[in-house]
Amino acid sequence: MTTLRLIAGPARRARPAAYSDCFEIGGNTMPQVSLTVNGKQHTVTVEARTLLVELLREKLGLTGTHVGCDTSQCGACVVHVDGKSVKSCTMLAVQAEGAAVTTIEGLAAADGTLHPMQEMFREHHALQCGFCTPGMVMAAVDLVRMHPAGITEKQVREGLEGNLCRCTGYHNIVKAIVAAWPLIHGKPNPAAAG
């Protein structure tokens, strides 16, 4: 069986120019990935084709990150990689070499206190079956981060383009995210009325 070997070190932050930049073909060992997940360092042996979400769910047992589709459409698998939201089904595990990953399990404080986004999702009934929720919350946290000057409902709706929810009709998700903005930024949302 042909195996692929990850070339140590480079090219994590910049998208690899070509597949061959990442791998040497014909090596004997399964790739290893070293990464930090929710503040904890892990070194994991994976297949070259293993997706980040598979590493999280199957190797690390972090089943809070969900898989809802096979075409990168639903966003149930969104995690943060170095602080930015990423669909973890769309990234190979080996691409996360050296990265700091945060999953839904790592969002609340160590004592269990929910992140303001989680708290606002509960307060505004922004979840029903809970399956899209981890990806929705992680995407929402990054969305609010990306709008430091304030956020409108319209911007939230457009910003959620990559996340599907089948239960809520989004109404309460939008409300929750707008409500979380001032809690996260520590000031009133200047765009709230917009």
Place this chain on the structure above:
Amino acid sequence: MGYEGIGAAVRRKEDQRFLSGKGNYTDDINRPGQLYAYIKRSDRPHARIDRIDTKAAAAMPGVIAVYTGADMAADNVGGLPCGWQIHNKDGSPMAEPPHPVLAQGKVRHVGDPIAVVIAETKQQAKDAAEKLDIALTDLPAAATMAAALAPGAPEVHEGVAGNVCYDWHLGDKEAVDAAFARAHRVVKLELANNRLIPNAMEPRAAVGEFDGATGDYTLFTTSQNPHVIRLLMGAFVLHIPEAKLRVVAPDVGGGFGSKIYHYAEEAIVTWAAGKLRRPVKWTAERTESFMSDAHGRDHESVAEMAIDAEGHFLALKVSTHANMGAYLSTFAPCIPTYLYATLLAGVYKTPAIYCEVKAVFTNTVPVDAYRGAGRPEATFLLERLVDAVAFDTGIDRVEIRRRNFIPKDAFPYQTPVALQYDSGDYFATLDGALKEADWAGFEARRAAAKARGKLRGIGVSTYLEACGIAPSAVVGSLGARAGLYEVGTVRVHPTGSVTVLTGAHSHGQGHETTLAQLVVEQLGVPLSQVEIVHGDTAKIPFGMGTYGSRSLAVGGTAMVKAMDKIIAKGKRIAAHLMEASVDDIEFKNGTFSVAGTDKSKSLGEIALTAYVPHNYPIEELEPGLEETAFYDPKNFTFPGGCHVCEVEIDPETGVTEVVNFVAVDDVGRVINPMIVEGQVQGGVAQGIGQALLENAVYDSAGQLLSGSMMDYTMPRADNLPNIKVGTEITLCTHNPLGVKGCGEVGAIGSPPAVINAILDALKEWKVRHMNMPATSEKVWSIINGRA
């Protein structure tokens, strides 16, 4: 701690685990020594299986076993049973062809399972499936109902003449014909209800396990009704005694009907786990979901309304073709019959109704209940037809509705199509919705939109549905092979906290909160002291599960009756302890007291006495404080209401934007308004999805074209408006809570409101009807004269 009982918008108990990634969905479950199943499915719509050679696949790394239909037949595995039998017009039973777990000789739709590969890892199983050598000879396929009903059509099943599953009818044909003969006018509409794919966000999954030491099987599955799965799979498919089979439906990520049915994969993993003595897990990839989850809707109908000169409805005649797909799914036959034709009176006093339904086999994925199940089809037909009456006669759309509404004082109201409505006030929901939507001010908004180059329209839908299914004797007489009661066990623990075991199942509805609020209300126990247990046949009594908005109306009522028994027993214990007559004991806010005295005992004290019966009327009363009640409802419940939709169309692109949506519904008594609002909003979102975006499309050869989330358009946040929800309540008269149900009203009432609004926006083109979805192409073509 504020008020937590009935009517309080308390936040959900289940949210902490869902929000912190600690939900326990089926795919999150991993058992020691677990193997993985990959199912090889047909990529052909209709073919004969000439050969399946499994040798190369079986030799692949990590492969433990490869099974085909022949292996299952050798083990005497039965077919997937259908839970409902419909009879033809002539009284003969419907055609009920076998539904094998793995294909036997033929495949009949794209996605039909042919073989299963079981390996140490998911990827190994998938890789090995590539090595299956399967020789198929294509057969002509009937991809649509028209193709299946055409003379000389390919036979989906040998011996099912003309591909007709049943030819059924309901109503008084003679009375309808007579009314048509004397009618001032007949308004006729041909219309289709588009095929939908439910797409709960959690793909289906199943983990089977067998304990060789005890002979016990366990199945973890994404189901809305674990006991039904245990009954069907144990009794009909795998022949496992129920006492040896546990079915667990843990956290389930949405269902919308699609997780009611007993699916092949549940039987495959359970059977394989027994053969291999190791746990076996299967999780659908989304592409598999598209071609193996039961689809919804897919009706083609001709509807005719006979009216008098004032627009009063005299009679309704409907002829419908309903697509069953290639096999009968568990509930499929009842959806276009008893959950559809019986609803054709709607909110109107139409005196005579006749409906005939032909159910048709095609080479497509089986079709079954999807959110609303039959009632959205009836509602779309009626509410489009009523607008067509307005269109043809020039009578105002709202006025024609008012003129034909069942009056508020006419309840209980017997319809000509079997149902008896217990309560409702359709004028109140209509008035409420029109006011909230500022119907009166619409023309000014239309003019303002026109000035901006946009076409603005408004539409209304006044609907009714039947849920809370249902009286077992009634559904039995209509062809149901199961009872449709519900069960609840209320266990008061020795220190006064309460566990409820319910046969209902939550897959997003929030039962852990809403049902707990019933306990708060009736037993006076704080919400934090109440746990709701559901979804595990090893824990709960034999319950029927959740679909048809029945959890509260049927399951909640069972709980109320169990709590009545708790209180009655508690009073006898209290009477003993306080040396009073039972008749003098009152129970209020969690306290038993002797009327007219200051003597009282808390529920906790009574419970402790029941479990530590030192001073106890042991001669006349059993110890313990746990009661079970089974409740079989006297009737369906009948939620109804009015939805108003306002749209703006960009004539340059044909894109329709829903700019305002108002739903005012009568769902009976509201236990948790926050949850009701969320249920309605979610239902409306699916209804707007059906009206504007969603469509399951097969090509003429039988290939599913809309087979991924890239091709099947589900609404995203920027496709939807804020959805305003209001309620105008009349109480259900036949359950003690007065509840009706709210899970499906949104998806039932909304689609015709959207289409009616679009046609209003396209007023100048005088479009009488448009089938769903109203895609931008369809709308643009009308505006540009190319329709």
